[in-house]
Amino acid sequence: MRDFTYHRPKTLDDAAALLAVEDSRPMSGGMSLLPSMKLRLSDWAHIVDLAAVPNLSGVREEGGQIVVGARTTHVQVATSQLLHARLPALAELAEGIGDPLVRNRGTIGGSIANADPAADYPSAVLALRATIVTNLREISGDTFFNGLFETALEPCEIVTAVRFARARRAAYAKYRHPASRYAVVGAFVAQYDDEVRVAVTGASSHVFRIAEIEALLRDNFSVAAIESVAPTLPAMNADLFASADYRAHLVVEMVRRAVAAASSRNALAD
């Protein structure tokens, strides 16, 4: 890792001001940023550590939505009593990220701002009609992820929270890489009164929805409804662990598993 200047601002405004300097990067848990810097896949002159910025963590319910602070760790999401009662699929997703030691440190805001194509949270952002709250504005989750490691965030913009819309039923299923625990393919399925959302991570340059499957599930939320579906998919990733064809197969299989898990669940009351 090349050396850099380290900053530890105590307020969000100070953090944003520091990020105005060219070649600056915010750091939350550092579970993605530091490994990428060690490999020299990324290289920054200034690291702005958000650890001392207050009021960025915790899970709460607000106006029927679930608000998760950006610096809430994966273990906090995984063990949140509120989430287990009100949006258990999100807690289950967090429980499957990395390993316990990574979950003790890594945060939801860091994960979505990094936008790794194999990260788990982006699928929840898309499927759970999320809104990304930043120091500057609110961004619809639908327009947040733009490409490989690319988001709608501006250079001085810091994610402060993620708001999720509670689904009637939801589940996440992933085929995980056996060593890293990243999603080779992960599918998040969420059923609402007026729509069903199916979001897939790990399979392509960034998370995507499958309108064809969503339409079938809206009419009949069951595995049977998508038994013979062969959806049109974006270009699949391919690496030494999974070919493009295999990933395409896994997409449909993970969606089936998520639908099976969600449909076996009692619909949550308001």
Next chain:
Amino acid sequence: MLRVAMRVNGAEVSGEIEARTLLVEFLRQHLGLTGTHVGCDTTQCGCCTVHVNDVGMKSCTLLAIGCDGADITTIEGLARPDGLHPMQAAFCDNHGLQCGFCTPGMIMSATDMVRRKGHDLDAATVRKELEGNICRCTGYHNIVKAVQAGAAAMKTA
């Protein structure tokens, strides 16, 4: 160079480091605490596990300067004046190691597991919770037994 100060195994320590200095480098190279190992250097093997403010973390993926003011416990800080920590003793009693390289990380991870999951751990839970620690000798069977025994022993210790 930056000045960093923290509490390591109960002692106030400080040093002059670069911003990029990792916590594990500070522990090993500046403080001489070489019980914390570097196995993979890529956040996967868990050999470098320490407790930061009582929470288990991988010290190869933490900046030392980010731990300024923190309370760190390493494997060297686990034993008590009257003998080994119950988890260390359980690894001895159950032959929970072969070459021993992963053992400090296993033990620090195991004690963090007890903090999170309690003292009564079944084998499936231990295996799932040890996902962040790799034993390249593949001696997991006895490690799992050791963690279960150590967790139970910590209850009465």
